[in-house]
Amino acid sequence: MYTWILERSFVITWISLVTLFYIATLVGSLLYHAAPETIKEQIVLWISEYYKSRVPGLTLNPIVLFMVVLINNTVVAIVAWLLSITVVVPLLTMLVNGLLVGFIVSLVASLGGAAGGGYNYLSLYLSLAPHGIIEIPAIALASSSFAIALTRGFKRFISSLPSVLILALIMIAIAAIVESTITIILAMIATYIAWM
Numbered sequence: 001m002y003t004w005i006l007e008r009s010f011v012i013t014w015i016s017l018v019t020l021f022y023i024a025t026l027v028g029s030l031l032y033h034a035a036p037e038t039i040k041e042q043i044v045l046w047i048s049e050y051y052k053s054r055v056p057g058l059t060l061n062p063i064v065l066f067m068v069v070l071i072n073n074t075v076v077a078i079v080a081w082l083l084s085i086t087v088v089v090p091l092l093t094m095l096v097n098g099l100l101v102g103f104i105v106s107l108v109a110s111l112g113g114a115a116g117g118g119y120n121y122l123s124l125y126l127s128l129a130p131h132g133i134i135e136i137p138a139i140a141l142a143s144s145s146f147a148i149a150l151t152r153g154f155k156r157f158i159s160s161l162p163s164v165l166i167l168a169l170i171m172i173a174i175a176a177i178v179e180s181t182i183t184i185i186l187a188m189i190a191t192y193i194a195w196m
Contacts, residue, residue: 013147017090017140021098028102032110040107047104066180073135073172081142081165085157087150090143097139101128126186131179138171 032040076093083089105124145164149157 007148007151009147009151010144013144014137014140017094017143018137020091021094021101021136021140024095024098025102025105028099028104029106030102031099032103032106043103044107044111047107063180065184066176069179070173070176073139073176074169077139077142077168077172078165080139081145081161081168084143084145085149087146090140090146093143094140126189127183130183130186131175134171134178135175138168138175141171142168 035043080090080093105128109124142164145157145161148160148164
């Protein structure tokens, strides 16, 4: 049932998509530092409006946060999985998300010190890394399905889709648990240390 995960083309595609995400993260950070202040201000407004419309409130308990994160990431994984056959959508998904993460981390780190929020690269890294090392490969896994179609044919692609999605969603659920618990604790510790 899961023999597709050992296929060379699938593994190479999966690793390439994860690598693309992290390269895009670095590029996003560089773009932040190169962007004019007016563009940064517009992006800050757009991001804050986006998150206000998507997140119920800042004082989320871990269960509500888990559900919000799980639903959001499940939708992303399913869309990436369904549209993986286009080849372009998986590439754009990883590229755009990487650019946004890099830009936002640099933005928050620069605002954190100025706003007295105690945010620095360490606290932001601890906020993202514990769940990100599971979540990003999970989305890349769902996005890598097209490699099966290209190398093994459409019939094999269709037969592997349910198992690809099941594995990706298990990883997404684990990442959501980590994000709603361990990540918050680590970020609070790092922020406390930054204030000292």
